[in-house]
Amino acid sequence: MKTMDDGQYTCEDGTCISIDHRCDLLAHCPDLTDEINCNTIKLSETYIWELPPPLPDGSLTPVSVFVNITSVRDVSLIDLSISFDMILVFTWRDPRLTFQHLRDNMDQNPVREGVGVWHPEVFIEDGDGSSVDVQVRGRQTFVRRVGPPNPDIPTRLNEGRQSINIQIYPRTVYTMLI
Structure with missing residues (x-):
């Protein structure tokens, strides 16, 4: 697992994208995981x-x-x-x-x-x-x-992934x- 900077989201494939792109109805992760859940x-x-x-x-x-x-x-x-x-x-x-x-x-x-x-x-x-x-x-x-x-809770996990x-x-x- 790769660490991410503040304000970033880690895709399942390890790619980091801006947290602003998470759940914005547009896929930014190569594996599309920013639009799941x-x-x-x-x-x-x-x-x-x-x-x-x-x-x-x-x-x-x-x-x-x-x-x-x-x-x-x-x-x-x-x-x-x-x-x-x-x-x-x-x-x-x-x-x-x-x-x-x-x-x-x-x-x-x-x-x-x-x-x-x-x-x-x-x-x-x-x-x-x-x-x-x-x-x-x-x-x-x-x-x-x-x-x-x-406030964000960084330890919250998404289905353990x-x-x-x-x-x-x-x-x-x-x-x-x-």
Whole structure:
């Protein structure tokens, strides 16, 4: 095993690269090991994804919503209907989650498909309370880095293979883009 300088990551083949290249969605190690085990979320064994994040006072989890109507497709005065495209962005905090490998650019912090984390359920109604026809064209969840990582623990091992620098982040903002 080769020693590395501060701020460097050792690939499994012994190559050293900048720690900034670890888990940045681009392979820099010749053996591609800088992009292995790059999950952004660490779930505890007691995490229940069906339950919303708890608040100390027992109140509901606040969720911010940003709506961007990108195009109006059709307006019908006869049917009293409107058809449009929109992007919904929901933002909330979940203190039960711990994050790792977060980048400054939120687009580089996707939550992998199939990772069971809580997210708000969305129901869209018209002004009379009737349901509307919604076609979801895609959904992606990202984690927004809002602070520095916890101090590095150089003795932390990655499956016993090598010493790596995993940057662990405590609670942060979780954003879902629909």
